[in-house]
Structure formats: structure tokens, C-alpha cells
Amino acid sequence: MEDKLTRIKQLLSSQRFKLTPQRQATVQVLLEHQEDHLSAEDVYLLVKDKAPEIGLATVYRTLELLTELEIVHKMNFGDGVTRYDLRRDEDASHIHHHLVCMNCGAVQEIDYLLQDVEKIVEETFDFSIMDVRLTFQGICSKCKTDPVVQEKYFKHPHHL
Amino acid sequence: MEDKLTRIKQLLSSQRFKLTPQRQATVQVLLEHQEDHLSAEDVYLLVKDKAPEIGLATVYRTLELLTELEIVHKMNFGDGVTRYDLRRDEDASHIHHHLVCMNCGAVQEIDYLLQDVEKIVEETFDFSIMDVRLTFQGICSKCKTDPVVQEKYFKHPHHL
DNA sequence: TTCATTGCAAATCGTTTGCATGAGG
DNA sequence: CCTCATGCAAACGATTTGCAATGAA
Numbered sequence: 001m002e003d004k005l006t007r008i009k010q011l012l013s014s015q016r017f018k019l020t021p022q023r024q025a026t027v028q029v030l031l032e033h034q035e036d037h038l039s040a041e042d043v044y045l046l047v048k049d050k051a052p053e054i055g056l057a058t059v060y061r062t063l064e065l066l067t068e069l070e071i072v073h074k075m076n077f078g079d080g081v082t083r084y085d086l087r088r089d090e091d092a093s094h095i096h097h098h099l100v101c102m103n104c105g106a107v108q109e110i111d112y113l114l115q116d117v118e119k120i121v122e123e124t125f126d127f128s129i130m131d132v133r134l135t136f137q138g139i140c141s142k143c144k145t146d147p148v149v150q151e152k153y154f155k156h157p158h159h160l
Numbered sequence: 161m162e163d164k165l166t167r168i169k170q171l172l173s174s175q176r177f178k179l180t181p182q183r184q185a186t187v188q189v190l191l192e193h194q195e196d197h198l199s200a201e202d203v204y205l206l207v208k209d210k211a212p213e214i215g216l217a218t219v220y221r222t223l224e225l226l227t228e229l230e231i232v233h234k235m236n237f238g239d240g241v242t243r244y245d246l247r248r249d250e251d252a253s254h255i256h257h258h259l260v261c262m263n264c265g266a267v268q269e270i271d272y273l274l275q276d277v278e279k280i281v282e283e284t285f286d287f288s289i290m291d292v293r294l295t296f297q298g299i300c301s302k303c304k305t306d307p308v309v310q311e312k313y314f315k316h317p318h319h320l
Numbered sequence: 321t322t323c324a325t326t327g328c329a330a331a332t333c334g335t336t337t338g339c340a341t342g343a344g345g
Numbered sequence: 346c347c348t349c350a351t352g353c354a355a356a357c358g359a360t361t362t363g364c365a366a367t368g369a370a
């Protein structure tokens with residue numbers, strides 16, 4: 001992980017960007033929450049613990065910068081908030097799929113299956129894929145046991 | 161298509177909702193643009209031709225209502241705008257995938273492949289899928305011939 | 321009359337921007 | 346000094362909401 005921070009610092013300075021305390025704090029928060037999918041607001045609140053004086057705008061600017069450098073990944077589950085993620089590594093970049101529970105909001109990654117599908121799409125449509133976002137929305141196994149959830153999602157026929 | 165309008169009217173009235181002129185105009189716009197992926201604003205402008213007095217809020221409310229009734233499909237390509245689509249038909253509901261060109265913004269549907277993947281996900285994760293959103297972002301065959309596009313997306317190694 | 325529905329304007333929410341200040345080379 | 350980066354507050358764009366007016370059952 002120090003590894004990663006060092007690499008990021010190099011990447012920044014190679015393009016004349018500085019690893020300021022605010023940026024470092026932001027990266028650290030992302031490193032500590034690799035499994036989560038934090039919104040800018042989430043990141044902001046977490047960074048405030050490390051650097052209380054930071055402004056929300058700086059967090060947005062930092063996340064935007066890191067996105068341009070392809071260090072973080074910007075995503076969007078349709079709930080009106082953009083979420084950010086450290087990228088795993090350099091090239092297997094465009095594999096990033098999720099199970100989103102419509103009840104509890106839990107997000108689980110499923111970063112495999114699908115290489116074949118990508119290949120077919122590229123060939124069939126002569127389309128150069130730069131990024132793939134596959135999101136399954138549904139009910140996770142935990143929520144499935146909740147009677148309220150069952151009533152809401154499983155009882156009614158969807159089209160009367 | 162009259163077919164479809166009638167069915168929608170039935171669906172509405174079965175739940176004590178009325179097919180007001182505004183709602184009808186909105187549905188008609190959606191029917192006339194089944195291939196597009198219109199934003200609320202787009203729909204609003206198109207509906208204004210048919211019913212100039214309509215308000216944007218009503219369009220939003222109508223689209224929300226139609227979404228709840230599973231008549232339209234709400235989606236999101238990460239550009240900060242929600243887009244809406246008439247659903248094709250009743251049950252093969254959750255198959256709705258897209259190729260989005262990062263250059264010209266063209267959206268092409270690829271509503272097949274993937275049934276197997278869905279099945280695997282359901283079983284592997286004990287996850288009940290209610291909706292799937294698969295988006296490939298990349299460069300379409302048309303844009304690929306543009307030298308500016310080539311320079312921007314295909315020349316530079318992504319990580320120096 | 322009653323209740324859903326509407327148009328309008330104001331409010332809200334996430335995000336971006338302008339600007340004056342501050343820190344580092 | 347010069348530039349980049351910051352914090353703050355204002356601006357912004359998409360969407361939602363409050364409310365009084367409308368209109369069909």
C-alpha cells in the first residue's frame with residue numbers, strides 16, 4: 001500500500017502535480033476503503049478526520065484529478081450520486097461489475113465472468129471498449145429473508 | 161402502438177390513475193422515440209409541441225409514475241442526466257444493454273447475449289436480479305475513423 | 321364536493337466555478 | 346516571485362416539493 005502511494009506520487013509529479021497533504025489524505029482514505037464505493041461526500045467526511053480544514057470542493061477536485069490520471073474509477077448506480085473507487089491495477093482496467101441491493105444498498109463486486117462477452121461485443125459491433133459498467137440491481141441474500149422485502153418485491157405479480 | 165396506449169391506459173386506471181392529456185402526450189412522445197434515450201428535458205420539449213401548456217414538473221412526475229408502473233425504464237449513463245425508455249414488453253424486462261460512444265455520445269442497444277451470465281450470478285450469489293444495466297463505453301466504428309479521436313484515445317499508452 | 325392532477329415557483333441536492341488567499345519551489 | 350492548490354461562498358443544472366388552482370368523477 002505504501003507501494004501504491006509512492007506510485008501515485010510519481011504519477012502526479014510526472015505531470016507536474018503535487019501530492020499535497022489534502023491529496024495524500026484523500027488517497028489514504030481511498031486506500032483504506034478499497035472495498036467500499038464512496039461518494040464524494042463520504043470521502044469528504046472521512047478525510048476531515050485526518051485533515052479537518054479540507055473543503056468539499058478540494059475533495060471533488062482531487063477525485064476528478066485522480067480520475068483523469070486513471071488512478072480512481074468514477075461510477076454511478078443511478079441513485080444520483082457519483083461514487084469513486086481506487087483502480088485495482090493498470091490494465092485489466094475495464095472489468096468492474098456490481099451487485100447492488102435495492103433494499104439495503106449493499107454493493108458487492110463481481111469482477112470476473114464476462115471477458116467473452118466483451119470480446120463478442122468488440123467484434124460484432126466494431127466497437128472499441130474503453131470501460132464496462134455492469135450493474136445488477138436486485139435483492140441480496142440477506143435482505144431476502146426480511147418479510148417486508150418479500151412482501152414488496154416477491155409477492156405481487158409485476159404486471160397484474 | 162394504439163395497442164400499447166390502450167394497455168397503458170388500462171394499467172393506469174386499474175390503479176386509480178388517470179390518463180390525462182399531459183400523460184397521454186408524454187406516452188405518445190415515448191412511443192414515437194422508442195429507439196432514443198430521452199432525458200426528462202428532451203421529453204418536455206417534445207411534449208410541448210403537442211401540449212404547450214405542460215410543465216416540466218409534470219413530465220418528471222409522469223415519468224416517475226410510468227417507471228413505478230414498469231412502463232418505462234429509467235437509466236443513467238453517468239453524464240448527470242437520467243434517461244427514459246419505453247419498456248419493450250412485459251417480462252423479458254431486465255435485458256437492456258448499451259454501447260455508448262464516448263466521442264459522439266451515440267447509444268446503441270444490444271439487447272441479447274448475457275442470459276447465461278444472469279443465471280450464474282443468481283446462483284453464485286443467491287441474488288435475485290430485478291434489473292440489469294450493462295453499459296459499454298468506448299468508441300464506435302464511425303468515430304474510430306476520426307483522426308482527432310485516434311490521437312485522443314488510441315495513441316497514448318494509458319499509463320506512461 | 322372531493323380528490324387526483326396540474327403549473328408555477330421556490331427549494332433541494334450534488335457538483336462546479338470564481339476569486340482572493342496561501343504554500344512551495 | 347510565480348504558479349499551483351486551497352477554502353469559501355456563490356453559481357449551477359437536474360430533480361423535487363409546496364401550494365393554490367383546476368377539473369373530472
